[in-house]
Amino acid sequence: MTTFAIIGAGRNLGAALARRFGREGFDLALISRSQERVDALADDLRAEGLTARGYAANVRDPEALVEALDRASQELGPIEVLSYNPLPQKEFLRPLLESTVADVRAAIEFSVYGPLAAVHQVLQGMRVLGRGTVLFVNGGSAVQPVQHFAGTSIAFAGETAYAEMLRQAMADEPIHVGQLIIPGGIIAGHPDKDPEVLAEKLWRMHAERGEFRHFATELEEQPY
Numbered sequence: 001m002t003t004f005a006i007i008g009a010g011r012n013l014g015a016a017l018a019r020r021f022g023r024e025g026f027d028l029a030l031i032s033r034s035q036e037r038v039d040a041l042a043d044d045l046r047a048e049g050l051t052a053r054g055y056a057a058n059v060r061d062p063e064a065l066v067e068a069l070d071r072a073s074q075e076l077g078p079i080e081v082l083s084y085n086p087l088p089q090k091e092f093l094r095p096l097l098e099s100t101v102a103d104v105r106a107a108i109e110f111s112v113y114g115p116l117a118a119v120h121q122v123l124q125g126m127r128v129l130g131r132g133t134v135l136f137v138n139g140g141s142a143v144q145p146v147q148h149f150a151g152t153s154i155a156f157a158g159e160t161a162y163a164e165m166l167r168q169a170m171a172d173e174p175i176h177v178g179q180l181i182i183p184g185g186i187i188a189g190h191p192d193k194d195p196e197v198l199a200e201k202l203w204r205m206h207a208e209r210g211e212f213r214h215f216a217t218e219l220e221e222q223p224y
Ligand SMILES: NC(=O)c1ccc[n+]([C@@H]2O[C@H](COP(=O)([O-])OP(=O)(O)OC[C@H]3O[C@@H](n4cnc5c(N)ncnc54)[C@H](OP(=O)(O)O)[C@@H]3O)[C@@H](O)[C@H]2O)c1
Pocket: 007, 008, 009, 010, 011, 012, 013, 014, 015, 031, 032, 033, 034, 037, 057, 058, 059, 060, 084, 085, 086, 087, 088, 089, 110, 137, 138, 139, 140, 182, 183, 184, 185, 186, 187
């Protein structure tokens, strides 16, 4: 069986994604900073009959991220689908005039260097497999900068550019690249923004291989 690697495998969208793809038969590689938390989620998923393992890595540490993905593919099987959806830290969400170089550097490490390292690591395996999907999940500031959330707005713009260029670079290869934008946040019970609804949308993006960018809802008119 092939593996679905979730970078940012928490209890919200991460867990819903794991269950949705797990139902389709994927083995699940769960990656976040805390080994304890990904192990606990993997235990829960295994109790439900899925195959799951946890790997600790901080996405701001490219070597650790690459090593986690490498171990996952050796222990579970080749990575066919990669989802990049870690939840940005609070310091990336400061207003523009209060944001320091260190804040923005950290956001760029998180949203640009992390995806670059992860994709670089999994791409060759997808080529050997003859198929693959790379999914990016972002808030609305990825397509509409908001001065209240300066770090993510600057870094998500870089991530969006990277993802769009990856889509171009993969145009002649059997590797699909997609981005889901969730304006205004994930909301349990919301018809379009509940984690399970979003996980279903990401599953369809993978299965149907359509447009590059999808929106959970329309962008808010004046998020600032
Ligand atoms: N939550 C929202 O309202 C909202 C709004 C718009 C967009 N989104 C997008 O939706 C996605 C998932 O959000 P979510 O709230 O549903 O998250 P989630 O499933 O609860 O999990 C996200 C996980 O990311 C991990 N993480 C954070 N920083 C990390 C780092 N430096 N390295 C590795 N892992 C890290 C955290 O685990 P550790 O603490 O163990 O590292 C956390 O459990 C993200 O792409 C986010 O941008 C969310």
